[in-house]
Amino acid sequence: MPFLGGVIFGLAAVLLICLVSTVNIWWERKIAGRVHLRYGPQTTGPLGLMQPLADMLKLLFKEDITPAASDRMVFRMAPLLVFAPVAMSMVVIPFALGWTALDSSVGILFFLAVPSLSVLGILLGGWSSRNSYATIGGIRGAAQMISYEVPRSLSILAVVIVAGSIRPSQVLEAWQWWWIPLLAIAFVVFIIASIAETNRAPFDLAEAESELVAGYITDYSGFRMAVFVLTEYGGILTTALFASAVFFGAGFRLGGLVGAIALVATAFVLMSFILWVGWVFPRPRADQLMSFCWKVLTPMALVQLVIVGVVVPWLR
């Protein structure tokens, strides 16, 4: 019953993203509080844990506005187009040895290719709003996400060369401790590119508040906006899980449930780092972001490829 299994996993993945994102919003606000010399949410529930739930509930009850000038169908479809690919990418994440929902022989390629489809949703969402700010935001988002795809894929390519496979479970099996020093550059490139890829601060140019009001989500309200926000957190979650799996091999030695917990713990640390970065650094300009991608990150990823290409045959 692969179909039923797929449906169940799909629901589980969506629920997991929603749940983790909700907790993540709370955690991010706590981190922001620390950075800002304040407390963050405190009063809603114990430690303010219910705050994101309250926010989500509020968004659910908000009026769902479709601007009169917008392209109605595209406008309504865009949030789903953004969310679905991110949820889909959960399917290939190797939580532990043998704990992959779909241990595809092209799993890593799938992880790189599918989430980048959400660029379509961002572009269409911004475009269909028929709003100058949203249009600029959507176009910026598209340019940024497509560009950062390059260093992101190149950095993973280094991992693939070392592992000798693009099947996630085989990557986990092949993992050795010396991957960490060997793939350090790839890891840095991957994390930076992923921040840009998920439109997280400080690379949140597509929704840069100071100039574009809210970028491509300017005209979205209520739950449609919430879906965009959830996607962002979902993107961080999948990125963190994937990076901890392939770069740190978390969960490999332990296997099973313990391994999965180790993976989630590593991912949590990575996720916290990504959230922290967003609250500390200012946002670069669109052209600076692009030149950083092409002049710094991509060459770095290429250097990593050369290093791996030289070292790996010698090790074998």
Next chain:
Amino acid sequence: MVEVESRTPVTDESGRCVDELLINVGPSHPSTHGVCRLIARLDGEVVTEVEPVIGYLHRGLEKIAENRTYLQIVPLTDRLDYVGSMYANWAYCRAVERLAGIRVPEHAEYLRVITCELQRIASHMMSLGSTGADTGAGTVFIYAFDVRDRIVDLFEDLCGARLTYSYVRPGGVSRDLPEGWADKCREALAYTRTYVDKMDKLFFGNSIARGRLKGIGVLDPELAVAWGATGPTARASGVDWDLRRDDPYSVYPRFDFDIPLGSNGDIYDRGRVRIFECYESCRIVEQALEQLEPGPIRAEGLPRLLRPRPGDAYDHIESARGSLGVYLVSDGSPKPWRFKVRSPTFSNLSLVRVLGVGHTIADLPLILGSLDPVFGEVDR
């Protein structure tokens, strides 16, 4: 009315629209620093023309003042520059004192200097914080407001208000320092120094921020003088002009302080000049607290109702934004015949049409913010 009108779409030979985009930034926009409306014409992301539209906060203060007695105008001046009310209070009171020939006791002058220099820090914190927020560095904003809050707490202890102080009155100030205020003030200054330094390192030391701020919105010294720019905006371009030193008023000659100058006139320099001015203000306040001696806070024999003899008076002070002047004309009645404010932000803001052109839309809020406009003062 606004001269920027939309043109008919321009298309190339294949019929594709290659027109520029006309966007409206404000009056309600996350980063207009008040109720300013900028009409920007964009070629891609590059601004080719920008026109500030003001008047959204016009309350007719100058006209209202003609129907108020001299003392009743003080609260109106609070509403001019609501980020730094002390300055408008002081500038107005100096004009009244000049008009009516009132001699202010020394103790009151010291209190005015102390509060106004604290106000300078608080006001610069607003400017620096919003520069941070404009680049997406919300933490800088919070740090800045933390410092500002401590100073505003001091003002609350002093005069009961956190925003509209009406502290400086014709002939003196409203209250003497409460018990223990000087110590609290020294604590706040120490805190200010620490956190301004942290902000400086966190924001101006950051390479992304430097990339965003350096070389953007460059103001030539000649242009600054020609457009009547004053304050940190002009000093960042190297225009060495500060009324506290060049047209000394009050007890400023008794203090030892420097006038920080910039050299490039870009947003980075304007920000750094404000940072250094905060340190200088700390120095001035410390010296003033040192030299402070008890005395009367109000001039002797002030009448209940001021009736200055017919004539006019102009006086200006160095506010956090530049030289703030007040012109008063009296016809001998208890109400001024004319009350005119020369606001520094009005002149500074007009520069945005020159500085904004050629930069990207992302730099526009930054350039506007670096001129530090307060629209209560621009529109009056």
